Amino acid sequence: MADLTIPERIPINLVVNGESRALEVVPWTTLLDALRDRLQLTGTKKGCDHGQCGACTVLIDGRRVNSCLTLAVMKDGAEITTIEGLARDGTLHPLQQAFIDHDAFQCGYCTPGQICSAAGLLAEGRARDADEIRELMSGNLCRCGAYLNIVAAIEQAMSRS
Amino acid sequence: MNNFQYSRASDVADAIRLLAADPGAKLIAGGTNLIDLMKENVERPSRLIDISRLPLRDVEETADGGLRIGALVPNSDLAYHPLIEQRYPLLASAILAGASAQLRNMASVGGNLMQRTRCPYFYDTTTPCNKRSPGTGCSALDGLNRNHAILGTSNSCIATNPSDMSVALAALGALVHIARPSGQRTIALTDFHRLPEDKPHLDTNLGSGEIIIAIELPPHGFARNYSYLKIRDRLSYAFALVSVAAAVDLEGNAISEARLALGGVAHKPWRSLEAEAALRGQAATPDHFGRAADLLLQGATARSHNGFKIDLARRAVVRALMQAASATPQSQAHKKIA
Numbered sequence: 101m102a103d104l105t106i107p108e109r110i111p112i113n114l115v116v117n118g119e120s121r122a123l124e125v126v127p128w129t130t131l132l133d134a135l136r137d138r139l140q141l142t143g144t145k146k147g148c149d150h151g152q153c154g155a156c157t158v159l160i161d162g163r164r165v166n167s168c169l170t171l172a173v174m175k176d177g178a179e180i181t182t183i184e185g186l187a188r189d190g191t192l193h194p195l196q197q198a199f200i201d202h203d204a205f206q207c208g209y210c211t212p213g214q215i216c217s218a219a220g221l222l223a224e225g226r227a228r229d230a231d232e233i234r235e236l237m238s239g240n241l242c243r244c245g246a247y248l249n250i251v252a253a254i255e256q257a258m259s260r261s
Numbered sequence: 262m263n264n265f266q267y268s269r270a271s272d273v274a275d276a277i278r279l280l281a282a283d284p285g286a287k288l289i290a291g292g293t294n295l296i297d298l299m300k301e302n303v304e305r306p307s308r309l310i311d312i313s314r315l316p317l318r319d320v321e322e323t324a325d326g327g328l329r330i331g332a333l334v335p336n337s338d339l340a341y342h343p344l345i346e347q348r349y350p351l352l353a354s355a356i357l358a359g360a361s362a363q364l365r366n367m368a369s370v371g372g373n374l375m376q377r378t379r380c381p382y383f384y385d386t387t388t389p390c391n392k393r394s395p396g397t398g399c400s401a402l403d404g405l406n407r408n409h410a411i412l413g414t415s416n417s418c419i420a421t422n423p424s425d426m427s428v429a430l431a432a433l434g435a436l437v438h439i440a441r442p443s444g445q446r447t448i449a450l451t452d453f454h455r456l457p458e459d460k461p462h463l464d465t466n467l468g469s470g471e472i473i474i475a476i477e478l479p480p481h482g483f484a485r486n487y488s489y490l491k492i493r494d495r496l497s498y499a500f501a502l503v504s505v506a507a508a509v510d511l512e513g514n515a516i517s518e519a520r521l522a523l524g525g526v527a528h529k530p531w532r533s534l535e536a537e538a539a540l541r542g543q544a545a546t547p548d549h550f551g552r553a554a555d556l557l558l559q560g561a562t563a564r565s566h567n568g569f570k571i572d573l574a575r576r577a578v579v580r581a582l583m584q585a586a587s588a589t590p591q592s593q594a595h596k597k598i599a
Contacts, residue, residue: 107266127267127309130296150297151364163366169296170367173267174289174311217363224362226341235594238497239361 117185154240164220183212198253206244326480332371355429371473378420418461431530432506454529483508488584501525505581545586554578
């Protein structure tokens with residue numbers, strides 16, 4: 101007989117964009133849903149919800165991950181950076197400025213994930229040329245097909261960082 | 262996703278205790294495959310046991326000159342680990358051929374071994390599938406089977422194992438260290454995954470209540486002459502139609518040792534000691550590579566849509582061995598196949 105008891109909500113603490121946020125979650129709440137529905141940080145997008153599109157990409161402790169395949173309860177204590185946390189003191193992050201400079205989007209739905217993923221890529225320091233940027237950004241799909249400009253934007257940010 | 266209970270294991274023994282206490286429980290580490298399957302209602306665990314904080318993240322040299330890799334080392338950390346890059350570049354290359362940068366940051370080494378097939382019928386809970394619901398039948402046998410297995414299949418299942426990392430581990434002769442209630446045991450990676458036979462619901466020989474704690478690499482990493490060649494429908498972020506892990510030792514132009522494993526063609530990484538033996542002592546030529554490919558592909562059987570894989574695999578084996586012998590391994594970033 102399956103255990104039909106509804107689990108207690110579990111208290112967790114997330115440091116989101118530098119701010120400590122306490123919340124209570126049921127175990128099956130993804131980090132993506134916690135960010136969007138509980139913390140009203142809707143910049144992070146739900147695309148496929150299966151780890152195939154990259155729209156939900158955020159940084160956890162500085163590393164880029166798919167927040168749709170992450171359980172919030174497992175990240176108790178972690179530092180999360182979302183698209184809302186990249187600008188500093190009213191100045192856009194160099195990647196945000198580069199995406200504008202290069203018109204690296206059309207509809208914009210994938211853009212927060214693209215930019216968070218690119219921030220992770222820059223921190224990893226593994227991409228040295230356009231081919232390597234393309235390969236290491238392959239987890240972020242853009243259905244408008246802005247890939248050429250996305251690569252150019254990341255190259256600009258890379259050359260200035 | 263179904264409702265489930267959540268427990269955080271305090272150590273390996275605690276995780277084993279929690280597993281024993283709840284037959285419907287599953288371990289979770291990176292979660293990249295399990296959460297996805299839970300969203301599809303393919304997996305419906307009564308409890309998730311979070312092992313992600315256990316201290317299984319070390320990469321240590323063993324007494325015999327090999328490496329012991331903790332089961333929770335993230336895939337990306339392993340691929341970029343200096344000792345893996347220098348001594349086991351075949352493994353680094355195979356890992357970087359799989360998934361995306363985000364998923365590799367999340368996915369653990371042990372979880373990679375436990376990932377399940379991407380057969381679309383396994384994912385589609387409205388169709389029969391012996392792997393998901395034993396005894397219901399296999400929808401792929403007479404369905405869309407372009408991506409399915411050509412080796413080691415049964416009439417119960419023609420699913421493939423999706424891992425790239427495991428193909429390199431098979432070629433390198435890796436070992437899997439397992440903790441269980443009565444202690445520990447160690448098995449070869451090539452004995453870890455199963456063929457489907459009449460029990461395709463069992464992907465591996467890991468017993469219930471057992472936990473992978475480490476992978477061990479033997480000392481010889483074939484760092485000079487290797488290649489991981491992955492053929493797929495798009496250039497990145499797709500599962501293999503066919504992949505090849507190839508490695509040789511050369512004395513002049515003669516092969517003194519060879520390793521060869523295929524991915525995307527069977528329910529487990531496909532390695533043939535006979536094919537490798539046939540290469541030993543031979544000159545590194547396309548003819549000899551082709552003969553080894555024929556031995557490796559002995560018994561290959563096509564279904565209605567996947568017959569192309571047999572010839573593709575043969576050509577990919579020859580190409581990967583040529584890349585290995587000429588010390589020009591396939592780049593996972595620059596996609597031109599040399």
